[in-house]
Amino acid sequence: MKFCSSCGANIRIEVPAGDNRPRHVCNSCEEVHYSNPKIIAGCLPVFEDKVLLCKRAIEPRIGYWTLPAGFMENNESTEQAASRETLEEANARVSSLQLYSLTSMTHISHVQMIYLAQLDDLDFFPGEESLEVELFTEANIPWEDIAFQSITNALRCYFEDRQNQQFPLRHFEINTPSKRPLNKASA
Numbered sequence: 001m002k003f004c005s006s007c008g009a010n011i012r013i014e015v016p017a018g019d020n021r022p023r024h025v026c027n028s029c030e031e032v033h034y035s036n037p038k039i040i041a042g043c044l045p046v047f048e049d050k051v052l053l054c055k056r057a058i059e060p061r062i063g064y065w066t067l068p069a070g071f072m073e074n075n076e077s078t079e080q081a082a083s084r085e086t087l088e089e090a091n092a093r094v095s096s097l098q099l100y101s102l103t104s105m106t107h108i109s110h111v112q113m114i115y116l117a118q119l120d121d122l123d124f125f126p127g128e129e130s131l132e133v134e135l136f137t138e139a140n141i142p143w144e145d146i147a148f149q150s151i152t153n154a155l156r157c158y159f160e161d162r163q164n165q166q167f168p169l170r171h172f173e174i175n176t177p178s179k180r181p182l183n184k185a186s187a
């Protein structure tokens with residue numbers, strides 16, 4: 001951040017009175033601009049013994065498979081965000097959302113919330129951010145080509161929990177960047 005988003009003046013970095021860490025502060029209007037974590041919401045859509053994955057058409061990790069998920073918009077609930085992302089990325093409708101995987105990604109200040117969900121029908125097709133959308137059985141999951149560690153974690157837990165049909169909320173913390181190449185072409 002270089003300029004104040006309220007008045008356009010230059011900003012400085014300082015610890016405001018009563019605070020305990022450096023913030024962006026406007027030199028003119030003195031507004032303090034806080035930077036806080038972003039929330040990513042998504043679904044793990046299930047249909048019979050299969051789960052729905054999307055092959056990414058966008059950076060990072062073009063060509064890798066992931067669950068439909070993305071940044072929350074203002075004025076929506078996390079469930080709405082997860083459903084909306086599933087509709088946008090896979091043109092897929094889901095129901096019975098249940099919070100399942102919660103991941104703090106401390107190195108990038110993101111929090112990811114993945115909901116277990118029922119896929120309502122098979123009329124899905126790739127949205128703009130996906131190259132392909134497919135259903136996978138556990139045996140067919142492309143484990144080597146999953147885009148993000150958080151998604152691998154959620155999928156592994158799901159197949160484990162499915163054996164006894166208990167799906168408790170799973171917590172994870174990821175604090176280092178993945179070593180996986182940024183896109184499939186350079187792999």
Ligand code: ZN
Binds near residue numbers: 004007026027028030
């Ligand atoms: Zn200002």
